[in-house]
Amino acid sequence: MIAVFYFLRRLTQPAYRIKGLGLGRICEAIRRWAARHAPETPLLITDFRGRARFRCFLREHMGGQIFFRGSYSEDQLDLLDTLLEEDGVFVDAGANQGEFTVAAAQLVPKGMVYAFEPVSEYRERLSENIRLNGFRNVQILATALGEQDGDLPIYDQQEDFTDGTRNEGLPTLFSSGARRHLREVVPVKRFDEIVGELKLSRIDVIKLDIEGAEWIALRGAINSIGRFRPVLILEIGRETCRAAGHEPEALVQWLTELGYRVEKIVDGGKTEPLDPVSLGDFQNVVAYPS
Numbered sequence: 001m002i003a004v005f006y007f008l009r010r011l012t013q014p015a016y017r018i019k020g021l022g023l024g025r026i027c028e029a030i031r032r033w034a035a036r037h038a039p040e041t042p043l044l045i046t047d048f049r050g051r052a053r054f055r056c057f058l059r060e061h062m063g064g065q066i067f068f069r070g071s072y073s074e075d076q077l078d079l080l081d082t083l084l085e086e087d088g089v090f091v092d093a094g095a096n097q098g099e100f101t102v103a104a105a106q107l108v109p110k111g112m113v114y115a116f117e118p119v120s121e122y123r124e125r126l127s128e129n130i131r132l133n134g135f136r137n138v139q140i141l142a143t144a145l146g147e148q149d150g151d152l153p154i155y156d157q158q159e160d161f162t163d164g165t166r167n168e169g170l171p172t173l174f175s176s177g178a179r180r181h182l183r184e185v186v187p188v189k190r191f192d193e194i195v196g197e198l199k200l201s202r203i204d205v206i207k208l209d210i211e212g213a214e215w216i217a218l219r220g221a222i223n224s225i226g227r228f229r230p231v232l233i234l235e236i237g238r239e240t241c242r243a244a245g246h247e248p249e250a251l252v253q254w255l256t257e258l259g260y261r262v263e264k265i266v267d268g269g270k271t272e273p274l275d276p277v278s279l280g281d282f283q284n285v286v287a288y289p290s
Helices: 002-015 023-037 062-067 074-082 097-107 120-133 191-198 214-219 222-230 238-243 248-257
Strands: 045-050 051-055 090-094 112-116 138-141 150-156 179-190 205-208 231-237 260-265 271-273 282-290
Touching: 002 023, 002 045, 002 062, 023 062, 023 090, 023 179, 045 062, 051 062, 051 097, 051 120, 051 214, 062 214, 074 097, 074 205, 074 260, 090 097, 090 150, 097 112, 120 138, 179 191, 179 271, 205 214, 214 222, 214 231, 231 238, 231 248, 248 260
Parallel strands: 090 112, 090 205, 112 138, 205 231
Antiparallel strands: 045 051, 150 179, 231 282, 260 271, 260 282
16 A cells, blocks of 8 residues: 555645646645545655655645645745755754754754754654654754743644645744644744854855744844844744734734845746735745845
8 A cells, every 4th residue: 555655646746736737626625635544654755855765644634745846835845945054054944843943954064053943843853853854963953942041832733724734834932713722842942042042154044934933033033134134034824923912914024124125936936026915824934134
């Protein structure tokens, strides 16, 4: 049975990229079928973003996407390819199982990746993906990022995602809607404090996908942002922003006032100007220092 999944993967990876023939719908049907019939244990791929190894849990939303499509965050990863040099320093806030971390570790063989993942189960999976690749340029930090130090509950969603899979990318410090299940209590630290502890002298790119906690993490990194002026890649969702007590427009305005140019990430890692007054319910954006 396992061989069937790998055979289907050879079909779906190129088919997803063919537009206009309805192949994408067929690929999605295959992915949903696999989510119902795949084992609970992960399947290993050896060609993630080149030659990296990655363990994919096909019953999960992200794992199935990475296995059958090639990546879950393809547009953001394509953009990352253009931003990091081989000696660069990348910060992955909300690393989860390591899609960005593994991709970045390949891009910066002479640099460093700092991966923040507070959820213990995902951190174990992240560690395994790092171990499988033998990366020595990755440091995993078991903390969430915020505006002040402490310990806070982190919540997730128990119900299946809309496509019938489990979505393991939803843990949040701000409960709302279906995300009210207490996952665990996690440490929270200010990024500026961690920069001092690690004695960092360079940060090129910070990616934040932390389900509404992006703004408090950035406020806790305000000194580092002023010192290093890194490129910021972040997810902005209206529901998660409101759960955190603000509108997404306010976050974009704050970034603009810090001297950043905020653009929307589109197909192929390209970017286009973002009009703050026309923000959608969800968008991935990049903020370039002016």
